[in-house]
Amino acid sequence: MTAQPFDAPAPATFAPLSSDDPREIGGYRLRARLGAGGMGRVYLAHTPAGRPVALKVVRPELAEDPDFRYRFIQEVASARRIHGLYTAQVVDAGTDAATPWLATAFVPGPSLHQVVHRHGPLPERTVLLLLAGIAEALQAIHTAGVVHRDLKPANVLIAPDGPRVIDFGIARAADASPLTGTGLRIGSPGFMAPEQALGLPVTSATDVFALGALIAYTGSGTTPFGSGPEPVPLYRVVHEEPDLSRLPYGLHDLVRYCLAKNPEDRPDTAWLIEAARHHPTTGGDLHFSDGWLPQQVGGELHHHTDLPTTPVPPNTVLDPDRATADAPTAHVLPAPAPTRLGTVPAAGRRTARTPHRGARTALLTAAALIAGAAAAFLVLDNSDYLDDSGDQTAAITDTSAPSATTPSSHSTQAPVAGYTAAYTDRELTSPDSDYEFDLRAGKVTQDTTAWYLGREAGAFYVPEDSDAYIPPAGPLALPDCLKGIDTQPTTTLPFTTLRADRSFCVRAHGGEDIAIIRTLTAASNDGPVKVAITYYHRSA
Known part of the structure; x- marks a missing residue:
């Protein structure tokens, strides 16, 4: 089984709360479901003053594991130190709650995976701007001493003013759990670096490899190591060269550098940003101005700001960690x-x-x-x-x-x-x-x-x-x-x-x-x- 931490679909796919969903967690009022993944459920919630947040609740079996809890506390503390313009900031967390949770800034936009799935490969200039924005997000993440470990299109949200990287570092918390030894792998096969697939230590270069695979997917519509049962892309990641035949030729070198098998041969994020800046397609201008997205994608973003506003009934029973009235x-x-x-x-x-x-x-x-x-x-x-x-x-x-x-x-x-x-x-x-x-x-x-x-x-x-x-x-x-x-x-x-x-x-x-x-x-x-x-x- 492959764990996909908190893969949240776009706001257009809000799902109503079910009878077994809590109505409030840690003082945040839940409005709708955003999605679910290997590590738990994701909800749209509001602060007491009405600001929307994405609130992520971990799976019960992980919550019961003390090793996971210890690592989760460490990773949340690290994530709080990340303050990048292209990241979704950590707002609050309940690390000691019966069911741990994490609240991050809500980004009203689709994921990069959804954008490519709906509209196909993106233009070369858009891809280069995304490369620069995500590389800058990784800079902020790495500066805080965190490795994302699960960078993929589902963990990049698209906003009018650029991308937002989400779920940074939280995947590492599950690596300490015995669940990882019983078939729960942290990471996504098509975007995992060779050292990660082999169970070796990961570094910031691991995220650069994932960025290369993500850019290849964004510009071609396909993953560079193909699909199939999990062992197939993992074998190709370790032993074979990427398939870039559908990727625009002007992006080949950048992607190949990122997908080097040896971590020491991969460029750092600062080099990637400058490479995108000096690319002939951008002409030295890295600016998320109007028109940086294709028209059909830009039009879709306007549909992601209508948030559910169903009021929470008065005197709602709250979660077990805060069983009081409103x-x-x-x-x-x-x-x-x-x-x-x-x-x-x-x-x-x-x-x-x-x-x-x-x-x-x-x-x-x-x-x-x-x-x-x-x-x-x-x-x-x-x-x-x-x-x-x-x-x-x-x-x-x-x-x-x-x-x-x-x-x-x-x-x-x-x-x-x-x-x-x-x-x-x-x-x-x-x-x-x-x-x-x-x-x-x-x-x-x-x-x-x-x-x-x-x-x-x-x-x-x-x-x-x-x-x-x-x-x-x-x-x-x-x-x-x-x-x-x-x-x-x-x-x-x-x-x-x-x-x-x-x-x-x-x-x-x-x-x-x-x-x-x-x-x-x-x-x-x-x-x-x-x-x-x-x-x-x-x-x-």
Whole structure:
């Protein structure tokens, strides 16, 4: 038997919960089944505040094995350290639960396997972009000391802004189980490296071999070592050369390098990214812009955002690890009045290229103290699942009344004469505090920019010549920003106030351009932070 850890089908194939499925696990409300694999079931679930996650519950027989549990705890700890833009972040885990579980960021898109199965081989440029994105994901995984061990098309999800690698490192947990000695093999025959097939130690080069096989499949529609009963492709992996006859010739060398029998002969991920960049088909441009996917595939992605919303009945019986009624709603008292403290001189802010942090650190330390005082106003219940990944939100309800000018949605903005929307609701992820949001360009960067949003010492920061405004609660429209910045400006943007799904706005120097920022994940000093930005340009 071949174990396929948590192979989740695309969101289009949601299955309703059955009578034997729990309705809540670890405080996450289950909405539908996403799939099942050799290591357990996968569910679509929601955080207490409504953010979707993919929640994966291990098989009972694995849960009863102490060796598996020990390794599972280790691997989850390692996976939490992985913060790549092309990975699905680990949000939470129940390693000590009666049935262990793992929650990761939900990616509303089909798997690469489903895309190729439905639409056939992908164009050469798309394949090269996928190669670069997945190689960058492997870089983040390997930097954390983790080897994926089961990289295959079913473990790569396709999002509009590039691929997401899932299930990194978790397959290793089952290797410690006696089940692996009774026919349960971790890995997929068509994508396993020779050393893995022979039971030898695996390294980062093992994942590079799997990447080569995955790219061959994506560009040709067939696996390079064929199909058949498990021993057949495994024998070919070890003893035969790959069949690349259906793969575009321009991809042959890259794939052959990855599929070298000797791990030491395979390239590393940095080399693969540069090779994709300098390939004639990409022309030096590795950018997941509109059109990077074939039209029919891009059109399919729009069907993966309609998530099941069937409400969970009240007083639902919860899982055995949390047998209580639904958690009560938490409350938050009004935040303290904004204060103009914590400005960051443009010349003194820290970036990867300007390590002068003394002046800014002192100022932001003061801002952090104010942020800590603000935290005293928050009254939370035990549904707060914040962790160092920064992807989880707390169940918080703001009891203050919304502004009369608050629009009905985040993206609906009242027109204002002289302002034009340069881009709207652009979702960006900063992997760590060394990266800043370039508000004018709408991108994440380590380069010095004139108008930016960064984070450190428990708060966001902006240039000292910029003003900001935080509304009491709810969505934020352009007229609200213009009025709020003039009447209640602030340069203190503490994480304790700007939790997930809070909006604020920043005005550039000179009172011209406006950026409205909505936090999509809880912010932290370390780890990824995701925001949605709408940028308005004021014409002369």
